[in-house]
Amino acid sequence: MSALRFDDVRISLGRRDILSAASFIVEDREFIGMLGANGAGKTTLMRAALGLIPVASGAIAVLDEPVARGNPAIGYMPQNRGAMAGLRLTGWDVVASAAIGRRFGFVGLDKTTRREIDWALDQVGARDLARRSIGELSGGELQKVLLSEALLGRPRLLLLDEPLISLDPAHQKSIVETARRICDDLKVAIVFSAHELNPLVNAIDRVLYLGSGAAVLGAVDEVVTGPVLSRLYGSDIEVIRVKDRYFVMAGEVDVEREAHRHDHPHGSSHDHDDAHV
Amino acid sequence: MTIRMGHRTTMTTPMFEYDFMRTAFVASGIAAILAGTVGFFLVLRGQTFAGHALSHAGFTGATGAVLFGFSPLAGLVGFTVMVGVGMGLFGEKLAHRDVAIGMMLSLALGLGLLFLHFYTAAATQAAALLFGNVLGVDESALLTLVVLAVLSLTALAFIGRPLVFASLQPELADARGVPLRFVAAAFLAIVAVAVAECAQIVGVLLVFTLMVGPAAAAMNLTRRLAAAVALSAGLALAEAWGGLTLAYYTDWPTSFWITALSGMVFFGAAAARRFAG
Numbered sequence: 003m004s005a006l007r008f009d010d011v012r013i014s015l016g017r018r019d020i021l022s023a024a025s026f027i028v029e030d031r032e033f034i035g036m037l038g039a040n041g042a043g044k045t046t047l048m049r050a051a052l053g054l055i056p057v058a059s060g061a062i063a064v065l066d067e068p069v070a071r072g073n074p075a076i077g078y079m080p081q082n083r084g085a086m087a088g089l090r091l092t093g094w095d096v097v098a099s100a101a102i103g104r105r106f107g108f109v110g111l112d113k114t115t116r117r118e119i120d121w122a123l124d125q126v127g128a129r130d131l132a133r134r135s136i137g138e139l140s141g142g143e144l145q146k147v148l149l150s151e152a153l154l155g156r157p158r159l160l161l162l163d164e165p166l167i168s169l170d171p172a173h174q175k176s177i178v179e180t181a182r183r184i185c186d187d188l189k190v191a192i193v194f195s196a197h198e199l200n201p202l203v204n205a206i207d208r209v210l211y212l213g214s215g216a217a218v219l220g221a222v223d224e225v226v227t228g229p230v231l232s233r234l235y236g237s238d239i240e241v242i243r244v245k246d247r248y249f250v251m252a253g254e255v256d257v258e259r260e261a262h263r264h265d266h267p268h269g270s271s272h273d274h275d276d277a278h279v
Numbered sequence: 280m281t282i283r284m285g286h287r288t289t290m291t292t293p294m295f296e297y298d299f300m301r302t303a304f305v306a307s308g309i310a311a312i313l314a315g316t317v318g319f320f321l322v323l324r325g326q327t328f329a330g331h332a333l334s335h336a337g338f339t340g341a342t343g344a345v346l347f348g349f350s351p352l353a354g355l356v357g358f359t360v361m362v363g364v365g366m367g368l369f370g371e372k373l374a375h376r377d378v379a380i381g382m383m384l385s386l387a388l389g390l391g392l393l394f395l396h397f398y399t400a401a402a403t404q405a406a407a408l409l410f411g412n413v414l415g416v417d418e419s420a421l422l423t424l425v426v427l428a429v430l431s432l433t434a435l436a437f438i439g440r441p442l443v444f445a446s447l448q449p450e451l452a453d454a455r456g457v458p459l460r461f462v463a464a465a466f467l468a469i470v471a472v473a474v475a476e477c478a479q480i481v482g483v484l485l486v487f488t489l490m491v492g493p494a495a496a497a498m499n500l501t502r503r504l505a506a507a508v509a510l511s512a513g514l515a516l517a518e519a520w521g522g523l524t525l526a527y528y529t530d531w532p533t534s535f536w537i538t539a540l541s542g543m544v545f546f547g548a549a550a551a552r553r554f555a556g
């Protein structure tokens with residue numbers, strides 16, 4: 003069984019094709035790093051898998067089933083984290099609101115649900131953080147609490163959209179390690195988007211690179227090369243590898259770093275541990 | 280003036296001796312509990328301005344109803360609910376678009392003014408609508424207020440969980456299958472009823488005082504969701520009854536006292552939060 007399969011998928015937003023003829027298969031229990039410049043279509047790809055954006059042609063299968071909105075087998079962490087800035091509620095209450103948030107009627111928090119919330123928070127090491135006001139957490143702490151929400155309902159596939167955005171290297175490392183551990187312990191597949199490869203490179207199984215409407219999935223050594231990336235970026239790209247760090251260069255410019263610098267993180271009050279080094 | 284007590288009372292007559300005082304306590308109590316509860320979610324969603332706009336629509340509805348020979352309460356409720364549902368159906372986006380809402384607000388007030396122009400006994404009616412007339416609530420109006428409040432609170436409890444989820448994390452809620460539009464429209468319909476009830480007590484211009492003041496204060500006083508909702512309703516009730524009592528003994532307008540108490544509680548809570556850290 004595959005976790006996520008794209009068959010010749012074309013997605014258009016407005017008049018533009020964001021993806022054209024994208025085909026790849028993410029296997030079960032695989033940890034995939036999804037890379038691509040800003041605007042390459044990472045968020046769009048995830049939203050299509052969630053059934054929030056229709057495909058223009060081709061087919062997407064999630065765990066061998068067709069796409070369905072609200073699919074409980076997918077755990078999602080959106081890039082846009084919602085309006086948490088200055089919010090006084092505890093992280094626990096926010097996670098609880100997600101845990102029972104799709105149920106209409108007169109719904110109380112029963113013991114099973116409370117335990118499930120605590121379990122999810124434990125998985126990401128955020129049980130203590132969740133006692134504090136969500137609006138007072140630093141970017142890295144907030145990310146952990148929100149990551150726990152993706153685990154609610156024990157999904158089989160996690161789509162994590164830019165969890166590293168505006169985090170300092172230490173917090174980035176901690177989030178990536180947490181994701182790797184979740185992938186192994188909970189036996190889930192993870193698609194983890196980022197616009198820089200290096201924080202992920204030691205943790206991921208394979209890389210999915212997006213650019214110019216195309217998607218290429220494969221081992222890091224096969225995909226992160228001059229010829230492949232030149233095609234995806236539509237310009238001459240040279241890849242320089244120093245030990246296990248990759249530098250994707252267009253002429254003199256490091257394109258991944260450049261992209262990062264121009265990124266405007268959402269949730270603007272959460273960038274105290276912002277460090278674009 | 281109808282907005283004044285109109286009865287010169289002596290300190291020795293207990294206020295509950297009077298029928299109109301008992302009715303006023305019940306009416307303002309019900310409206311306050313509804314406003315405090317609904318207002319909490321309004322503040323949580325960052326839609327206080329939409330609530331304000333709805334109260335202005337209420338003015339148009341009430342004056343229009345009087346002009347065409349209906350009861351002002353029917354016009355008030357009917358028109359605010361219509362506008363509320365409309366705003367909700369235009370989606371999250373419009374509800375946060377201050378300019379569009381501001382324009383609707385001016386339009387509504389302008390139209391209300393026109394209706395008043397054609398209606399001869401305008402002055403007292405207008406004052407009662409704008410600044411409230413809790414002592415003018417009669418038995419049949421009281422029954423309407425009770426029924427509407429019970430219906431609204433039941434509906435609010437029914438959509439409560441998806442509403443909180445959609446308010447805090449709309450993108451995640453959308454992906455999980457929460458019908459955002461339905462929730463938004465249903466909620467604004469409930470807000471509209473709460474606004475109409477509040478307008479009976481404090482008038483359309485001062486609806487904020489019972490809908491937003493207690494809720495904002497409650498959020499400064501507790502980090503827990505359930506506690507904050509209860510506290511918001513409790514504070515609104517205390518302010519309404521406190522205002523009524525003070526008005527009885529001073530012969531100053533009830534609405535003035537309610538706004539004074541609401542302001543004191545709000546600024547006191549903000550200060551308490553600052554000092555508590």
Ligand SMILES: Nc1ncnc2c1ncn2[C@@H]1O[C@H](COP(=O)(O)OP(=O)(O)O)[C@@H](O)[C@H]1O
Pocket residue numbers: 015016020038039040041042043044045046047
């Ligand atoms: N609703 C929309 N309508 C039209 N174009 C859109 C819409 N949303 C996103 N886009 C465009 O689609 C492209 C891909 O966006 P996105 O998936 O957010 O990229 P990424 O997540 O890789 O930064 C961008 O060029 C963006 O401007």
Ligand SMILES: [Mg+2]
Pocket residue numbers: 044045046081163164
């Ligand atoms: Mg994105």
